[in-house]
Amino acid sequence: MTSHAAAFADPLSRVRKSAEVIRRAARQLAVSTEGIERAAQSLSIQTLSRLASPTAFDTELHYCDKGPLTAQYLLVVDALNFCFWPEPQLNYEHLAAGVKVALREDAQSLSADRLAEIDGHGVQTLFGWPSPVPLQAKRAALLREIGTVLRQKYGGHAANLVRQADGSASALVRLMLDSFPGFRDTAVYRGQEVAFYKRAQIYVGDLWGAFQGTGLGRFDDIAQLTMFADYRVPAVLREMEILHYSPALATKVDGQVVLEEGGEEELEIRGCTIAAVEMLRQCLEDKHGKTGQQLPHTVQLDWWLWEIGEEAQQRHRPHHRTLTQFY
Numbered sequence: 001m002t003s004h005a006a007a008f009a010d011p012l013s014r015v016r017k018s019a020e021v022i023r024r025a026a027r028q029l030a031v032s033t034e035g036i037e038r039a040a041q042s043l044s045i046q047t048l049s050r051l052a053s054p055t056a057f058d059t060e061l062h063y064c065d066k067g068p069l070t071a072q073y074l075l076v077v078d079a080l081n082f083c084f085w086p087e088p089q090l091n092y093e094h095l096a097a098g099v100k101v102a103l104r105e106d107a108q109s110l111s112a113d114r115l116a117e118i119d120g121h122g123v124q125t126l127f128g129w130p131s132p133v134p135l136q137a138k139r140a141a142l143l144r145e146i147g148t149v150l151r152q153k154y155g156g157h158a159a160n161l162v163r164q165a166d167g168s169a170s171a172l173v174r175l176m177l178d179s180f181p182g183f184r185d186t187a188v189y190r191g192q193e194v195a196f197y198k199r200a201q202i203y204v205g206d207l208w209g210a211f212q213g214t215g216l217g218r219f220d221d222i223a224q225l226t227m228f229a230d231y232r233v234p235a236v237l238r239e240m241e242i243l244h245y246s247p248a249l250a251t252k253v254d255g256q257v258v259l260e261e262g263g264e265e266e267l268e269i270r271g272c273t274i275a276a277v278e279m280l281r282q283c284l285e286d287k288h289g290k291t292g293q294q295l296p297h298t299v300q301l302d303w304w305l306w307e308i309g310e311e312a313q314q315r316h317r318p319h320h321r322t323l324t325q326f327y
Contacts, residue, residue: 008177011197012170012224016278018194019226022271025190028249029268031276035242040283048288051296051304057209061093063100064210068159071207071216072110073103075158078203079142079182080123082327085231085319086134090127091310098128112156115147138325142182149179162207162216169204169219176200185326187262189271196270198327202228205299227277227302229270230327232309235319239312242276243269253320261324269320270327277301 008014023031043051063073077099084090102109102125109126120136123143127133154160161179165172176183183200186193205225211217227233237243245253249265259266281298288295296304309316 008174010170011173011177011195011200012226014195015197015201015226015274018189018196019271019274019278021192022189022194022268023275026268026272028246028265029272030244031272031279032242032244033279035237035240035244036276036280036283039240039242039280040287043284045288045293048284048293048295051300052294057206057212057303059210061096061100062206062210063103066211066215068157068216069103069107069110070210071158071162073099074203074206074210075146075161076110076115076126076143078199078206079146080126080139081199081202082325083134083323085321086323087129087131090129090133094129095127099126101128102126112147112150115143116151118143118147135323135325142325145180145182153179159216165219167218167220169201169208169221169225172204172207172219173197173200176203182325187267189264189267194267194271196229196274196326198228198230201225205302208299209303222299223297225297225299226274227298227305228327229274230306231319231321232313233277233302233305234269234273235316236305236309236312237273237276239316242280243272254317256318256321259320259322261322266320266322277305 062077064070077096080095080099081092084092084095099110108114118140120132120140123136123139124132133139150156150158150161154164161175162172165175177197177200183197185196185198185200187196188194204219204222205228207217208219208222209217213219213222234243238245252259252265259269277298281295281301284295309319
């Protein structure tokens, strides 16, 4: 085990602890227990059962042959899954669909050899976008890192990376953090290092959803994933009156002022979002756990909240904006 691997020994617990540290110390926003209770109360047994189904993953939008190419496809998508907002018409659907088209047109388009040599124009081609995408050079560098590491350590195939985790979500996140520096989503909050690991975790969640919890998507500890701290879900939680922004922060977010990456405001939004979804999941457990009702995992609550945000983005107040490679 390398020194990096030792540092990432329990990555999912580290994310939870980081979120709780931030929630307790936050000055720019607060998590409302009353809002969480209302949200939990609004979820009917029928809705909970629907959310708890792995079929909630969108296999129409994503490439999904339930084989090794799916693992390769999802790793590329999740490496590029960040910071769409500077291009107003660009969103996640363009990325997922664009890479799917590229793979169907050329089965070698996502090979480790191709990824290791990709440039900015190649990234734009994967998106299928008519102009350069935000942070295009950074996206190309991340894909080159993936291609190089897959060749060096995993025989060129993401499926070998996944198999090495042996059915453990925590182990796969740990392997990704150890292998790919571009997935090390950490920051310093008031002198203490905190971790979010958004894109590493979402890769595990996407595999689990695409394979419906079997084969390369079997993770016995899938319940240990946290939500994926991005910019869409906190906007939804704000509308649900679960997150309460300070007047100063609300003015910045509503005015679409770009928040500093790693600044106190940005970190508090991300940390409190994770903590809030953890609290919502626990509230559902407290209400329904003794009834034997199958409850959604945190990853499924994240999917639900994200879909609400996507459908209502024109009605909701603006999400916060930060230029970052992590979400």
